[in-house]
Amino acid sequence: MEYHFEFSGKNIATDKAGYLLNVEDWQTDMAPTLAQTENIQLTDNHWEVVKFVRQFYLEFNTSPAMRALVKAMANEFGPEKGNSRYLFKLFPKGPAKQATKIAGLPKPAKCL
Amino acid sequence: MSQTNKIAIVNKSAPYGSSNGQESLDMALAMSNFAQEVSLFFIEDGVLQLLDTQRPTAIDAKAYHKTFKALEFYDIENIYVCKQSLAQRGIDSSQLCITTTLIETTELPELLASQQQVMCF
Amino acid sequence: MILHKVASSPFSHRALDHCLQRIHATDGLLLTQDAVYGLMDKELSTKLQQLEAVFVLKEDAEARGIEIEPSTIQLINYEQFVELCLKYEKVISW
DSSP states (O other), rough: OOOEEEEEEEEEEEOSSSSSSSSGGGGHHHHHHHHHHHHOHHHHHHHHHHHHHHHHHHHHHHHHHHHHHHHHHHHHHHHTSHHHHHHHHHHHHHHHHHHHTTTTTOOOOOOO | OSSSSSEEEEEOSSSSSSSHHHHHHHHHHHHHHOOOOOEEEGGGGGGGGGGGTOOOOGGGGGOGGGGGGGGGGGGGOOEEEEEHHHTTTTTGGBSSOOOOOOOOOGGGGHHHOOOOOEEEE | EEEEEEOSOTTTHHHHHHHHHHHHOOOOEEGGGGGGGGGGGGHHHHHHHHEEEEEHHHHHHHHTTOOSSSSSEEEEEEHHHHHHHHSSSEEOOO
C-alpha cells in the first residue's frame, strides 16, 4: 500500500502515518497543509519549532526525539521555550512527533 | 524500565561494510530516551566511524556520522575512543567529528567492569 | 594476469595480507569497500607502492574520508572497475 497526497500539482509520497518519505519534497508552504492533518493552526511559536526541528535534522541527519528536542530548544531559545510544558501546549499530541511531521521529516525513532 | 542502568555500547566495526554502526547509534539514542546512562566506546575499526571527512553519499549510504554531534542533546556524554586503534590507523584525534575521551587499550576492561550491561556491535 | 579484489578492512581481516603474500608482480590489485582503509596503514601503503598496478575505487575512498596522495595508486570509478575486470583475464575476490 502506498500513501501520498497532492500538493501544487505534485504527488508527495508519505508513510502510513503521513510523514513525508523524502525530506527534499518539503517546502515552507507545505507546512500549513501538514499541520491541518494534525488539527494545528500554525502560529509564530509553532513555526519557530518547526523550523528548528528541520534545522536539527539537516545538521544532524536525525529527527530529534522528545528529550533531545527539549534540550536542544533550551540550548537555542532558553528554558522558557526549552521545556515540555511549553512544547506540549503547541503540539498537544506529542511535540517531537507532530513538529517533525509538519517539518517534512521522518518520525523520530523512539521505541525499538 | 524504570531504574537507571549503566549501559556500554562497544563499537568495533567500520561504518559502511555492515549496518552495525547505524544500528548501534539507533540503539544508543533509543535507550537514552528511557533515561538509561549510556556510554559509547569506539575500538579497532569502530574508530573509523568518527572520521570527520567522510562523505558516504558517494556510495548512497546515510551520513550518520553527523548524528554523533547531536549526542549531547541525548545526554550521552561518555564517549571513549581507543588511542592505540587511532594510532594504528594514522588518525589524530583532531580528525574526529566530536570531542571524545581517549583511553588506552588496557583501560577498557576496568571501564566495562563498572557497567551493568555491555552490547557489542 | 590476474586482478585481485579485496573488500575487507585489513585491520580486522586477513584477506589483504593473504592476497599480498600470493600476488604476482604483474598482477593488479583493486581495493574496494572497507579495504580502502588499508591506505591509512603506513607499512601497508609502502608495500602497495611496490606493486605494479594498484587501483582504488574512488567512491569507496571518498565515502570513508580517505584521502589519497598522488602516487602509483590509481583512483578509478565504477565504469573503469568494469573495464578492469574485462582487461584482466581472471579475477580473484579475496
